[in-house]
Every structure is written in C-alpha cells, then in structure tokens.
Amino acid sequence: MHALNDTVKLNNGLAMPGFGLGVWKVKDGEEVIHSVRSALNAGYTMIDTAAIYRNEAGVGEALRQSGLKRDDVFVTTKVWNADQGYDSTLAAFETSMKKLGIETVDLYLIHWPTAGKYKETWKAMERLYKEGRARAIGVCNFHAHHLEDLLQDAEIKPAVDQVELHPLLSQVPLRNYCYKEGIAVEAYSPLGSGGLINHPGLKAIGDKYGKSAAQVMLRWNVQSDIITIPRSTQEAHIISNADIFDFELSPEDIDTIDALNEDKRFGADPDNFDF
Numbered sequence: 001m002h003a004l005n006d007t008v009k010l011n012n013g014l015a016m017p018g019f020g021l022g023v024w025k026v027k028d029g030e031e032v033i034h035s036v037r038s039a040l041n042a043g044y045t046m047i048d049t050a051a052i053y054r055n056e057a058g059v060g061e062a063l064r065q066s067g068l069k070r071d072d073v074f075v076t077t078k079v080w081n082a083d084q085g086y087d088s089t090l091a092a093f094e095t096s097m098k099k100l101g102i103e104t105v106d107l108y109l110i111h112w113p114t115a116g117k118y119k120e121t122w123k124a125m126e127r128l129y130k131e132g133r134a135r136a137i138g139v140c141n142f143h144a145h146h147l148e149d150l151l152q153d154a155e156i157k158p159a160v161d162q163v164e165l166h167p168l169l170s171q172v173p174l175r176n177y178c179y180k181e182g183i184a185v186e187a188y189s190p191l192g193s194g195g196l197i198n199h200p201g202l203k204a205i206g207d208k209y210g211k212s213a214a215q216v217m218l219r220w221n222v223q224s225d226i227i228t229i230p231r232s233t234q235e236a237h238i239i240s241n242a243d244i245f246d247f248e249l250s251p252e253d254i255d256t257i258d259a260l261n262e263d264k265r266f267g268a269d270p271d272n273f274d275f
C-alpha cells in the first residue's frame, strides 16, 4: 500500500481498501454520521461496522449524505453471535442491509467463533456470497484452529480474518497461517483500543519521523501488509491517522515494533469469551 485508497486483492479477486474507519462504540445518529463523513471527506474508502455496534443506520445515512456512489465505498458488517445459525444469519443479514440502506455488502463477517454454531452460519454466508448479496465473506476472531475446523467443511474459503492486532499482540503465527491459506489479515484495535496512544517506545520512534505513536502503529500495519481500521470520532484524529503515506519505517524500527509483542489482549480471547 502506497496511498490511502490503495487496495489489496482478496482470494476471490475482490479489491479491498487496505485502510478504513472502524466505528465500534460510536453512537448511532449524529456521532457516527460525523465520523463516517469526516473519514470519507479525508479520502477513506472503507467503513467497518457490525450489527452489534447498533449504528448501521447512521453509517447508511452518512453514506447517502456523502453523495458518493455505492461502489466508491467498501462497507463491512458482521453477524452477531446471538444470530448465528443458518436461518437466523440470513434474517440478520436482511436486517443489516435494511439499516444500512444497501442491497449488497462488500464484506460480511462472522463476528466471533461461537461454538457449535459457526459452521451453520458459514453455510448461510456461502449462500449470501453465491447470491451476490455479499461480495466477499470472512470471519473475525478466528484462531488458526477455528479456521482449520471451518475449512474442513467450507465450500468457500474465508477471504478475511479480522483479529485484534497491534504492537503488543502481533499475531505472527496466525499471520503466517493466513498467508499460507490465502486469507487476508485485518487488524482490529490497531491502536490497542486507544491504550497504546502514549506508548513511550512507539512515541520515540514517531519522534524520529515527526509522526505520532498512532501513525507509527498504523504505518507498521501498512508496511506489514495488514488491513487496518482505526476508530476515531474526532476529525483531526481521523485525518492524522490516514497521514501515513509520506514516510517509511526503517527495517530496524519495524524490528523494534515487532519485538514489543507480549501476546497482550485488550479484548476477549476467542478461546474464552462468554457473549
């Protein structure tokens, strides 16, 4: 990726922007409309929402207000755990499309690997893909063993695995597995959900380039070929987070960031969640 609107080619040939806006915890209505419109104004071309974020309606409203054509923005949404299963996933998909005000989504993801459910859910996702309602389908929070299990029965391979990934959780084994399987890795919580904004080591690296710790983390994603979706509700942050295509981290700095890994999660472990 060399520019904000550069894309990566998914395993089904679809071009997905490598950089987008996440909207978890962003309130529906004015707040999410402001975030999404700020991002689109700044040149972002990908928005990541989910049914459980309860802001799909606002995301849809922002898309319409922007005046952009449907094909100019790559939209991701996700099926929530309580809706997993075959029929319930199909119904949840229609609800999401209605809220977003669109007919077709670019990427539809299973939100978590709900035990005993995700294979049936995947069958519904495959149907939505075959019917052309989802241009690509994928998963979130799948460890390699979840993917291995899913692949035993899947007709269509997931295009994307969206997982928690930042300098304290670099996910190298999963990245290697996904690379081998042709599954794109997408980093959620790329700023540690905000917890790494003031990290001294990342700030020190940023100082060398006249960049912030946030910009260093996002640039590290981009240079590592990882799709990334930082969240912000502040226009200044939305703009500065995307201002990472005019510098390059040296191989030594990439190594320093890689070495920060502690396998530390800010969110739940997909092997141990209770929602």
Ligand SMILES: NC(=O)c1ccc[n+]([C@@H]2O[C@H](COP(=O)([O-])OP(=O)(O)OC[C@H]3O[C@@H](n4cnc5c(N)ncnc54)[C@H](OP(=O)(O)O)[C@@H]3O)[C@@H](O)[C@H]2O)c1
Binding pocket: 021, 022, 023, 024, 025, 048, 049, 111, 140, 141, 162, 187, 188, 189, 190, 191, 192, 193, 194, 195, 197, 214, 229, 230, 231, 232, 233, 234, 237, 238, 240, 241, 267
């Ligand atoms: N699939 C999943 O299970 C899953 C789970 C978690 C997240 N996600 C997705 O990933 C997206 C990003 O992850 P996240 O929401 O956990 O957090 P994040 O992007 O790692 O961090 C967001 C936090 O950082 C702050 N921030 C952003 N840019 C900043 C800047 N330049 N300077 C200072 N502070 C800054 C934001 O506050 P301000 O608003 O004040 O800027 C916010 O508090 C989510 O929104 C969602 O779309 C998916």
